[in-house]
Amino acid sequence: MLEKVDLQKKLEKEEYRKRMDELAPRLGRLQRECQKWKIPVMIAFEGYGAAGKGVQIAELIQALDPRGFQVYPVKNETEEEKMHPFLWRFWTKMPAKGRIAIYDSSWYRKVLVDRFDGKTSDKETEQAYRSICSFEEQLTADGMVLIKIFLAIDKKEQKKRLEKLLDSKETAWRVSKGDLERNQHFKRYQDMNEEMLLRTDTAYAPWHIVEATDRKFATAKIYSIVVQMLESKIAELAEAARRAAQADMTVKEMDDQVPSASVEDQLLKESVLTKADLSLSCTKEEYKEKLKKLQDKLQKLHGELYRHRIPVVLGFEGWDAGGKGGAIKRLTQKMDPRGYVVHPTASPNDIEKAHHYLWRFWTDMPKAGHVTIFDRTWYGRVMVERIEGFCSKKEWQRAYKEINDMERDLAEAGAVVLKFWMQIDKDEQARRFKERQENPEKQWKITEEDWRNREKWDQYEEAVNEMLIRTSSPYAPWIVVEGNCKYYARIKVLETVVDAIEKRLEEKKQEEKGQKKA
């Protein structure tokens, strides 16, 4: 894409002023419109060193209300960031609905500068492209406007600019060794940029190449691109609202009208849960003995996890009163509290609702060496949100792939990822509900909502079955825990966690040995 670009383009001052006088106030108005329509916007600046990313961002924000945007310079990963999947730092810097985030270089760094520097291997490059495509697809599907701007200058112009910067003490520090090296091996670096542009130029998140030799030309073109992208999104939403009104529906109701493509016949459907043998049990004595052994082992393993920098993600789902809390309590009882955290997942609050549904989970993911336990998880999307209509059918149908992709990102970053489904039968649930109601110590645990959910048992069972099949993977398996006997269930959870950690530790030690040898 780059080689066809005319880098000599320029705008005379007068032409430039004429355009900017029109574009700047228009952009200001559009920002307010985006707030009104609750449109989140990400603007990523990529391009060659010294092409003027900083200058252009400074120009762009002139027209914006500073309360509505934030600029993120993207540099080498911090120690903290290195301990997460590479997209984590972008998930945590994601604009809420109605806000604008601007990135001075972006998630593409992984396949550009880092790749050039040999920090990203060939295998990681392929993984990164998969992750990036999934990231951009799910954000835009969720309503994000993703504006990707590439500032292009040629080798000669870049050299001239770098030399000029080096000439003065005030600016010399801005030129890194890497900048000079990428200038020297311009062709090699350009090939990587070219590959990146071609592999990620999609209809939903297209690249905009900006000829950046002339600063004024670039500024006007960037303004024009941002204005057009925002206007087109607003027009799209307005049109959707108009159509929905015409059909006397909400936009979500329209989206819900995706025709169903799932097997309707119960007998032919998945039945993962019915397979669980709920008669499995163990005695109190067995339980006590095993519990102690497993907890001691886990305590030891927890230290090893830390030393070998392995992150662990444990998700708990299950029927109300299925024993999630009890299992989590036994799991963490002897673990060092500085090394784990338990996140109870409630309905999303306002800030969370203003983001992609996976956002809050991404931000809570553990760094390498730490353990994060989620009491209820991102699977709410394909269970309660599906059943209660909190998201559209379109949305939960694509969530399986989105969730598989997120978990794959975690696993590729070295994490142990396990998901537990605490299974009990309907009778056992009734017994426990009753017990809770009758016990003043436990009354707080049971609410009207629990009874309402119980009435939807069959709907949940259908959703859970589909979820277990479509999202159980070798890198992030579902474990159905037979939970009618609490003792049995707790031991099974502990055993599974211990086994998985031991296995991952063994792999990691092998990897580390291999690295030392190499």
Add this chain to the structure above:
Amino acid sequence: MLEKVDLQKKLEKEEYRKRMDELAPRLGRLQRECQKWKIPVMIAFEGYGAAGKGVQIAELIQALDPRGFQVYPVKNETEEEKMHPFLWRFWTKMPAKGRIAIYDSSWYRKVLVDRFDGKTSDKETEQAYRSICSFEEQLTADGMVLIKIFLAIDKKEQKKRLEKLLDSKETAWRVSKGDLERNQHFKRYQDMNEEMLLRTDTAYAPWHIVEATDRKFATAKIYSIVVQMLESKIAELAEAARRAAQADMTVKEMDDQVPSASVEDQLLKESVLTKADLSLSCTKEEYKEKLKKLQDKLQKLHGELYRHRIPVVLGFEGWDAGGKGGAIKRLTQKMDPRGYVVHPTASPNDIEKAHHYLWRFWTDMPKAGHVTIFDRTWYGRVMVERIEGFCSKKEWQRAYKEINDMERDLAEAGAVVLKFWMQIDKDEQARRFKERQENPEKQWKITEEDWRNREKWDQYEEAVNEMLIRTSSPYAPWIVVEGNCKYYARIKVLETVVDAIEKRLEEKKQEEKGQKKA
């Protein structure tokens, strides 16, 4: 996904009959509905050996009108198929609108059996996943119903079936060495299947896992899946038609309402064509001398191409009277006619219209060692179809990526891919049109349509600019040929082709050397 599946599921005979008595006629009706709505359908059967793909396909087609479907067994690639990108054989076996194609194992073979057998390297596996995702996305976006069925049995059941087949002379031949090996290393093969299911289970082309231990259960479930998928597509089209009627528009007009996101300001836009220096020329003497040399060289290279099995794809686009025909004539003048073919691309005929717009080009792609020249190409999608409204805005906007992906498939299969834009200015065109009209020998070359197109020069220029930038790649570059002087243009085309072939030959020889060593 597989490990959660309950392979013990079965249907009693009576239950089975009850279901089939309802499903079979329903499927028959749906096939007719699909013809009416012009829906093309692909049904891919994957799954373990001896899981019953053949039996189940035989059951499925019972309900279908044989004039409306075709079954393709997918075996080892033939010699012919090996000489094309791996998806080529599926492009050429694609159903027309309203027809059903059934594949007994499919394009997934590349990442399953072939991968297991070591025929697909790690790098090729990644490439194949990219190609497959692009393939499925663009087909479904174009209206294809893609039904992917995975038949699952376990290792023990498979072994039992294989042994039973081996027991009888009549059936022993059906068990291959590979079947036995995959049974022996079931886990390793299962991991590949699992990865495949997870990486390609999308909202637009989901996987359906069918428990295949009990034949009757599997048959009923497959019928049910196919019925549901077709019904949901028909409901979607009916709904789109209803909404369009409500808005007093056609469905295409609705699709055209994608808001525009391109820069509106002419000055800020791409101007690849204006950069072409049309004063470039060469004298008749220079021309004759160079032409002879280049043609002789190309003749020699053509033989080398054949021996080294390199496919060559040359596309020609340009203004009417831009000199495409003349350039192609000089290019092929001394080439061995058994080794090249020229495809003039006219408006699509009825059969072509009943397929994806890339279908006719895929089927015409050269096999390894051959040269195919397209006089006008697949770029019609983003030029004439865009401007004349023959496709919707949504369609041509996503075409850039689709085309880049197709050309990448070709390049990854080892092809030289070059695209020439024959550039002349408007005055030169007028001169040539007039000349054609006045010369009785050339009158056939000029039609009313040429004059009409000329009136749309500016619209075309805009489309061509966008096309050149967004689809010029290192693996398939656009070459803008300064064409006011025909001599100059023809020499430039020949030189470019010769250079590119020499370069590719050099690479190929290096590869072959490397392979010999290894």
